């Protein structure tokens with residue numbers, strides 16, 4: 001079986017990836033902790049630290065899954081830990097399209113809502129909630145919504161939109177910032193996803209991507225391979241009764257471009273000031289860029 005899904009037709013890869021995430025959704029959070037020894041929390045904290053979300057900012061988290069990054073962004077905005085509202089970052093951005101406050105529907109529902117709002121000449125004051133989570137998988141979003149309810153984060157603070165990173169159901173220039181964490185490697189057409197990120201951002205907007213990358217310390221790679229190819233699928237088998245999905249996750253990490261190649265792709269999509277930071281010896285990297 002080609003767990004990297006690189007040699008299967010495009011639609012089929014998307015379906016297979018969909019099946020993987022539908023299957024792992026209920027155990028996703030606990031598996032993240034087990035597989036990374038809790039490190040994913042620190043990596044996500046660092047992502048949000050780099051983003052420095054401020055009240056009034058309008059943020060999009062793509063492939064947001066169960067909302068791990070989105071909740072951090074919202075908390076940082078609420079506590080104002082990175083400062084007061086930014087001058088350039090208004091709460092009403094680019095005539096933004098608030099697709100649906102409780103969007104439970106499909107990507108086409110969200111797109112239709114956005115289109116209808118635009119077509120009806122939505123008032124310039126039409127407001128988006130501070131954080132929008134977009135993911136292709138309804139099961140992951142459902143887990144996220146449950147968490148949001150438990151935290152009292154209603155539609156005035158967050159919206160959950162089913163949609164594809166390759167064809168985002170939002171108007172151009174809607175968001176001040178965009179994050180994608182451990183999501184881009186699952187996307188079939190990454191160049192299209194980058195172009196969409198660029199389109200959805202307003203000029204001056206920030207793009208940040210947290211993703212597994214290439215270990216940069218000699219000797220570490222073998223250790224890391226040993227761990228990921230042997231231990232992770234076993235944890236998947238024992239805890240989630242699903243070794244195959246976790247085997248896929250490991251394979252997809254290996255297939256992903258290295259830090260420099262990924263930087264070039266981000267630049268090719270039109271982003272400027274592109275750089276990256278390695279975390280944990282390059283096990284993951286955060287890439288950053290701006291839409292000018």
Ligand code: SAM
Pocket residue numbers: 017021062063064065066067068069134135136137140163164165166180181182183186187188
């Ligand atoms: N960002 C979350 C986190 O860090 O916990 C979730 C990451 S999870 C490993 C990957 C997510 O990417 C899944 O929720 C999956 O449904 C989503 N995904 C895969 N392909 C996608 C696509 N083309 N568009 C949007 N989301 C996608």
